[in-house]
Amino acid sequence: MELKFILLLIINLIMLLSSTVTADQYVRPLPRKNLNIPWPWDSKSQPYPQQVHISLAGDRHMRITWITDDKHSPSFVEYGTLPGRYDSISEGEFTSYNYMLYSSGKIHHTVIGPLEYNTMYFYRCGGQGPEFKLKTPPSKFPITFAVAGDLGQTGWTKSTLDHIDQCKYDVYLLPGDLSYADCMQHLWDSFGRLVEPLASARPWMVTEGNHEEENIPLLTDEFVSYNSRWKMPFEESGSTSNLYYSFEVAGVHVIMLGSYADYDKYSEQYRWLKEDLSKVDRKRTPWLVVLFHVPWYNSNKAHQGAGDDMMTVMEPLLYAASVDLVLAGHVHAYERSKRVYNGRLDPCGAVHITIGDGGNREGLAHRYINPQPKWSEFREASFGHGELKIVNSTHAFWSWHRNDNDESIKADGIWITSLISSGCVDKNKHELRSMLMTP
Missing domain, CATH: 3.60.21.10 (Metallo-dependent phosphatases)
Structure with a gap:
């Protein structure tokens, strides 16, 4: 396992150096440092839905995306307009990918709706983990x-x-x-x-x-x-x-x-x-x-x-x-x-x-x-x-x-x-x- 991560580190360093060499030749001031984010082998496995983000998915619908380390985790979302009370549930799809020596977690995509405009919704991904809340956009200006x-x-x-x-x-x-x-x-x-x-x-x-x-x-x-x-x-x-x-x-x-x-x-x-x-x-x-x-x-x-x-x-x-x-x-x-x-x-x-x-x-x-x-x-x-x-x-x-x-x-x-x-x-x-x- 250690050899695998060493090889991954070497590949990543090579790719980083190659992208740096091909960058445009203009001078940039020093940016702030990268945030201190642990490498995968330094962090504990995340048992609950993580990396949750949402996007519009057609009229009055929203796509909920999240990732789980558990390959058997289900791809449904429970949601409603009151905290902890979910009146609706939607089943979605999932995918994953491999990139060199890296294997992604299970990536879930679930569309919920129809939703009311300009309304706060509370939702939970896969039946476990924390509750999230989102606000839908208005139907008209502003x-x-x-x-x-x-x-x-x-x-x-x-x-x-x-x-x-x-x-x-x-x-x-x-x-x-x-x-x-x-x-x-x-x-x-x-x-x-x-x-x-x-x-x-x-x-x-x-x-x-x-x-x-x-x-x-x-x-x-x-x-x-x-x-x-x-x-x-x-x-x-x-x-x-x-x-x-x-x-x-x-x-x-x-x-x-x-x-x-x-x-x-x-x-x-x-x-x-x-x-x-x-x-x-x-x-x-x-x-x-x-x-x-x-x-x-x-x-x-x-x-x-x-x-x-x-x-x-x-x-x-x-x-x-x-x-x-x-x-x-x-x-x-x-x-x-x-x-x-x-x-x-x-x-x-x-x-x-x-x-x-x-x-x-x-x-x-x-x-x-x-x-x-x-x-x-x-x-x-x-x-x-x-x-x-x-x-x-x-x-x-x-x-x-x-x-x-x-x-x-x-x-x-x-x-x-x-x-x-x-x-x-x-x-x-x-x-x-x-x-x-x-x-």
Whole structure:
């Protein structure tokens, strides 16, 4: 057994060194240290459900995900609106995976519902362990999203999560790079335990980043850890891949795209995106928000041009669809654009926000291109999180909160007017119809 763990340690060190060598050659300030999380052989086996997190799973439904070391543990969830009193029960599914010498626990996915809007529910996983509680999102405006990408598991991560926990948010949006496990699978487990207090109480909607890929040619499958642990409502939204999907909540249609899935005009993702956009009803969901990992508008010297290919293919379609807001990560800094399209200011373009500053171990990307592009409104290399409060069908307030040591300081804020209220949706509807009908 000791030899097995020694071999695992050697493999993990090799993967860590290789990822460090291939990193971009720009200088980052020293981040806070990684959190002190014990290795698997140092920790006691967890007899109860752990790493509990929830996500939206179609209209008035929620997916509960948890992991058990006991391979015989059942995959049902009991729930109700009073503590300790469970009026309903749902049976789910389970999976597991192997990665080199690592074997995951039993990963349970159970969908519960239909649920009442804006309601507190109490639930228990597998008939044992502690009781958890979650709050469902509202059915109509106002609704608040917390946003932060590139989380990791450092002291800065904890600071960001503490600040998000103080925010009265309904849904958390994470545009890629979750655990920074980078092939060291025990870090997926420690990440699950780290985020459980927040992720078990409000839906976390995530998309993949480059640190989720974890591909070792001929030895492992791409995204096997991410897809096994963080199942999103891709099937509910008609997608064939967990790497891209959409969902609707309280008057907002949110599209989560995959920067690391094929995206050319002949790809399955592009075909799905056109089909998804054809179903959007701006009377029912006047706000249209898109997330993916690699930003298209980025004046930081880090990852310059990394999103250009995807932008060339997909930006015309998103522009025709009158997307209000685009959120991305990858660059470890914050930046907000004016409304922009095709590199130029455009009143019918989207506001692009890069928010890959959640707390990763690689540090901040602090070097920017000067002079600042005309489309770039605000930029700063600090860790933090964003809050998007959509007040009604026409107005939303975006704010970015810097981690000033362990205090949350609002450093940027702006009112955003929806494109449906400015006439852009009507202006672009014929172009959109034409693009959706093009094979």
